[in-house]
Amino acid sequence: MAWLVTGGAGYIGSHVVRAFLAEGIDVVVLDDLSSGHAEFVPAGVPFVQGTLLDTALLTKTFAEYPISGVVHVAGFKYAGVSVTRPLHTYEQNVTATALLLAAMQEAGVGRIVFSSSAAVYGTPFTDLVTEETAKSPESPYGESKLIGEWLLRDQAVAAGLAHTSLRYFNVVGSGSAELRDTSPHNLFPMVFEALIEGRTPRINGNDYKTEDGTCVRDYIHVADLAISHVAAARRLDAGDSIAPVYNLGSGDGVSVGEIMSTVAAVTGIPFTPVIGPRRTGDPDRIVASGEMAARDLDWKMRHTLEDMVRSAWESRQAAAS
Template identity: 75%
Template sequence: MTWLVTGGAGYIGAHVVRAFGDVGLRTVVVDDLSSGHAQFVPDDVPLVRGPIGDTALVRQVLAEHQVTGVVHVAGFKYAGVSVERPLHTYEQNVTGTLSVLEAMAAEGVDAIVFSSSAATYGTPHTDLVTEETPTSPESPYGESKLIGEWLLRDQARAVGLRHTSLRYFNVVGSGYPDVCDTSPHNLFPLVLDALVAGRTPRINGVDYDTPDGTCVRDYIHVADLAVSHVAAARRLEAGEPLEPVYNLGSGDGVSVRQIMTAMADVTGIRFEPETGPRRPGDPARIVASGDLAARDLDWQMRHSLEDMVRSAWDARRAAADADAESHDPTA
């Protein structure tokens, strides 16, 4: 039995691939490396370079590797940028998902775990988001992820596709020193890059109705996230029932200022963050309950905030050392 992980050379996808390997499940990766890194994929995992929008390529991979299920992680994941590039976002996330489902149907693969997003909720009017919270996405990215869920739902009605979608918020940290978050838009790499470069990190908005005035968000460790992807895949493989949607949430958020304090403590770089005005559309608090996923998907917060920051910092330094070595003519 082999599982295809689309986007398996990316930050989240690579952790999913390794989590599968940790329990002895084979995987194959399809990734166009537009934001992923070939070196993130273990040497014993086949990496097929190409876009998921190439249905023929996906079909070929499914057939040649005797794939029994798909973990669909590949996508364009930048909510803010999606507002400026809506057509690109829909092409990558909607047309790409359609291509994967077409290939699966053609090759008789009937199980999929979909990497969705809490962006499907938009700005919820509740302190704790559950799977029953109404969806109201506020960006093309959030909309594209919700459409992806609809595609799975409708394909299930049509051909019996077995599926589940995992919605999550801010994924941080690292489970391996050679895999780090290289996104130019995510908070952790932005702060760590600023500290390495001698710049002062910035907080956008310090006057929210929260305990310290800064936004409160759900931050979850990427390795914990990966474990639940594997749990979902194994239940689908065993024919066990799953809910159509699960939130992978902490149940108790962390503020941006708390993140900054933890960054200073872990890195040993003392700083007072710069402050600026709120960004339009940033709600004061978004935190989700993970109770349903805890029941079905072995979901739990195994890592503290310090663990998240320290693992991200260690991976960031390891990446910098590797980059320096690769450019050292004497190495």
């Protein structure tokens, strides 16, 4: 039997694939390559290129491979862009998830691990987010992820679906030199590209109520995240009772200023960030507790901030060589 990883050619999905393989679990990848890369899929892993909106392809994939569960990572992940492309976001994240669940039910596949997002919380009134923190998404992206969780919840009632959703903030680093974050909207790639092009990275505001005046956020290593996806899949395979949602959080976070200092030290490119105005709505500090996931899903911060920056920088350099 194998697990289907949707979005398995992307940055996070490709790490999930490798985490499954490291545990001796077979995988099948489905990805439309809208943001993924075919070369991220390991040799020998079945790769189905196409979209979740193609119901015929979904039916064919479940019929062709012995799939016992799904890790659903695929989706349109750009919160800022989702504000100007709401219909596209809902199509990719809500319609596609509903079609996937329908295909799973038709094929008799009853287990799913959903890659959700801490964007479901919006701007919480607490600086330490737990699974019980009120959900108030502030973008179509965050809303679409929350609706995805609702779809799993309702399908569990209707068809006995075994499921869990993993929420997290900022995923960084690399678990393998050939895998990297290529998003033009994420902090690490933006900082690296600025340095490579001779520009000075920018910080949005340094007058927050934090130790160094810059925002504090959760940054977690992608390989650590991948391990917990596999742990969740194993729990579902075993028929264990697990929570419907988990936060994969650091519990303490790091500041944007700390990240910039670490980038300068790791890359050997000295710079002083340009300080721009703060962005409207940015809270001083948002960090998630990972206590429940640590208890149930082998969640832990195995990498330091320096590890995260160094691995990400090495993967970016490998891409250029």
